[in-house]
Amino acid sequence: MVDDSDTVRTLIRINLELEGFEVQEADSGTRCLELVPGPDVVTLDLLLPETGPDGLDILRRLKRDPALGRPRVVVVTAAALPEDRRLGESAGADAYITKPFEPVELVDAVRALASPDRF
Template identity: 85%
Template sequence: MTTTGGPARVLVVDDSDAIRALIRINLELEGFEVAEAASGARCLELVPGADVVTLDLLLADSGPGGLDVLRRLKRDPALGRPRVVVVTAAALPEDRRRGESAGADAYITKPFEPVDLVDTVRALACPGGPWA
């Protein structure tokens, strides 16, 4: 639940159908409202109203890349400035630094434990909640 009382809205952004499904199912089982996007462009269309975005930095489409999307999510007030959890295979220390400097609120590398991702999303979506 968000601070407004409704279920937290999460946008899952990954170019892999399997990863999007894995994240969506785990979040829905915990009561989150979930939408999906397979590209950076689609993310930017769907993001208004999202509380949290899980974002892959290595998007394969020809649209904006993950880092560009992250920067836009954090800087453009029209996009709502959601909290962003990077979920990516970009696991080098310099990858993490780039993600954090672009505004990531959390950085999780693949492969990941779904329970860890759910806990991270919950803490970001519901600041001050009993699990934060």
């Protein structure tokens, strides 16, 4: 999961681990790229710190670069305008969830995208 907020990462981690998923955390796009390939599904905030690549750039890299494993990506972001969603989907988001979100919605999206043998 990639989010610059400790609170959001904790919320996502707890909910996914309770459902049996193994979770790795990244607080920046740079750290995310260090963890891939590997994850089956990535949850990705689009609004990341200015010190590294933004979420859309990370999303494009994850989906286009075979060396990164091309994981499925659930965008979890406060970027909630219709044009934000269009940008995310055109960059390759497999699911798009806006903050604040219901944890069950996130878990359902990850479960739908995860390979059955990975959790």
